[in-house]
Amino acid sequence: MDKLNFINEELIKLKETGLLINIRTIESPQGSWITVDGKEVLNLCSNNYLGFANDPKLKSASQKAIENYGVGPAAVRTIAGTTTLHKELEHKLAAFKGVESTLSFQSGFCANLAVIPAIVGEGDVVFSDELNHASIIDGCRLSKAKTIRYEHCNIKDLKAKISAEKDVKRRLIITDGIFSMEGDIAPLPEIVNVAEKYDAIIMVDDAHGEGVLGRGGRGIVDHFNLHGKVDIEVGTMSKAFGVVGGYIAGSKRITDYLAQKGRPFLFSSAATSADVSACITAVETLTASDILVKKLWENTEFFQEKMRHIGFNLGNTKTPITPVMIGDAKIAKEFSQKLFESGIFAQSIGYPTVPMGKARLRVMLSATHSKEDLIFAIENFEKIGRSLGLL
Numbered sequence: 001m002d003k004l005n006f007i008n009e010e011l012i013k014l015k016e017t018g019l020l021i022n023i024r025t026i027e028s029p030q031g032s033w034i035t036v037d038g039k040e041v042l043n044l045c046s047n048n049y050l051g052f053a054n055d056p057k058l059k060s061a062s063q064k065a066i067e068n069y070g071v072g073p074a075a076v077r078t079i080a081g082t083t084t085l086h087k088e089l090e091h092k093l094a095a096f097k098g099v100e101s102t103l104s105f106q107s108g109f110c111a112n113l114a115v116i117p118a119i120v121g122e123g124d125v126v127f128s129d130e131l132n133h134a135s136i137i138d139g140c141r142l143s144k145a146k147t148i149r150y151e152h153c154n155i156k157d158l159k160a161k162i163s164a165e166k167d168v169k170r171r172l173i174i175t176d177g178i179f180s181m182e183g184d185i186a187p188l189p190e191i192v193n194v195a196e197k198y199d200a201i202i203m204v205d206d207a208h209g210e211g212v213l214g215r216g217g218r219g220i221v222d223h224f225n226l227h228g229k230v231d232i233e234v235g236t237m238s239k240a241f242g243v244v245g246g247y248i249a250g251s252k253r254i255t256d257y258l259a260q261k262g263r264p265f266l267f268s269s270a271a272t273s274a275d276v277s278a279c280i281t282a283v284e285t286l287t288a289s290d291i292l293v294k295k296l297w298e299n300t301e302f303f304q305e306k307m308r309h310i311g312f313n314l315g316n317t318k319t320p321i322t323p324v325m326i327g328d329a330k331i332a333k334e335f336s337q338k339l340f341e342s343g344i345f346a347q348s349i350g351y352p353t354v355p356m357g358k359a360r361l362r363v364m365l366s367a368t369h370s371k372e373d374l375i376f377a378i379e380n381f382e383k384i385g386r387s388l389g390l391l
């Protein structure tokens with residue numbers, strides 16, 4: 001008997017329903033045009049919002065860090081010590097975000113897995129937006145706290161659910177700042193009001209807000225001017241900052257506590273000197289100038305206005321994340337394949353990343369795109385959309 005036969009069956013099922021993910025191979029640095037599977041294509045997939053992923057200043061910082069510190073961290077920070085680079089990044093990030101302290105992690109995913117189980121456990125309740133990122137869902141599962149999902153961005157539903165939970169030790173409300181598959185923005189001021197009324201801890205995952213929202217890309221708390229009102233911010237260095245890594249931002253009390261209790265911090269090696277050094281340069285560059293953030297928003301407005309005018313449904317996006325709603329996963333896949341043949345890399349996204357029946361093409365805009373790039377994309381979207389009978 002083949003004990004692992006269920007794997008074949010599952011893979012066949014994914015293929016038949018159009019949900020098998022085709023991971024393409026990139027053969028060039030990140031940028032507006034990249035080489036994918038041997039073909040030069042316009043890149044509408046990456047989270048490289050500001051172009052930092054291949055920025056010469058970041059690359060040179062990484063090279064210098066390797067010379068000075070070598071390539072590997074050699075152990076976890078609590079056991080073998082931390083480098084001055086990690087500390088410098090944490091100080092500079094705190095200043096940029098306008099918080100007392102930050103603590104860096106290996107990724108945003110790790111940051112969520114660290115913070116949620118450290119803050120809540122059995123007897124506590126988490127109120128989590130139903131479209132929160134998978135790393136938040138997994139952090140909640142690990143915590144063993146009761147998790148109640150409230151309807152997406154629905155404050156009435158959040159209030160109803162939080163007021164119905166009596167005899168709770170601790171309440172924690174968690175929301176994505178910008179929802180990664182929708183591009184809409186959490187109603188953070190209203191969530192803060194609910195948190196204050198019910199004495200709940202409030203946590204926002206700002207992965208897609210950094211480098212995008214707020215003054216010079218300082219994120220969602222800055223965007224809504226809620227400094228001091230949000231207990232915990234989770235961030236990533238893998239999107240607008242262009243590198244890899246994650247962090248928690250908040251009070252020194254919280255970061256001191258997580259350095260003792262955050263399991264991915266305690267039991268997994270730190271980010272490398274090359275990564276951390278590039279992150280420092282990204283934070284410095286963003287602190288010094290908002291030119292790239294402005295360009296990102298100009299591109300976003302231009303592209304989305306034209307796409308809506310043509311007749312595409314872009315959902316409720318208010319940010320550079322641009323979902324082109326299709327519905328059927330197979331059609332979304334076919335659309336993506338035809339775009340690729342015309343020189344455009346825009347992946348289709350289906351279940352389980354988005355709910356069943358809500359497949360879409362997810363276009364990620366970047367400051368690296370030129371007007372000509374965007375016009376090229378819009379013309380091809382229109383042509384293929386018409387050929388598939390979607391317009």
Ligand SMILES: Cc1ncc(COP(=O)(O)O)c(C=O)c1O
Nearest residue numbers: 107108109133180205207236238
């Ligand atoms: C909202 C949100 N949180 C966390 C993450 C994970 O970040 P990282 O890639 O740094 O692990 C992502 C990335 O997709 C995200 O969109």
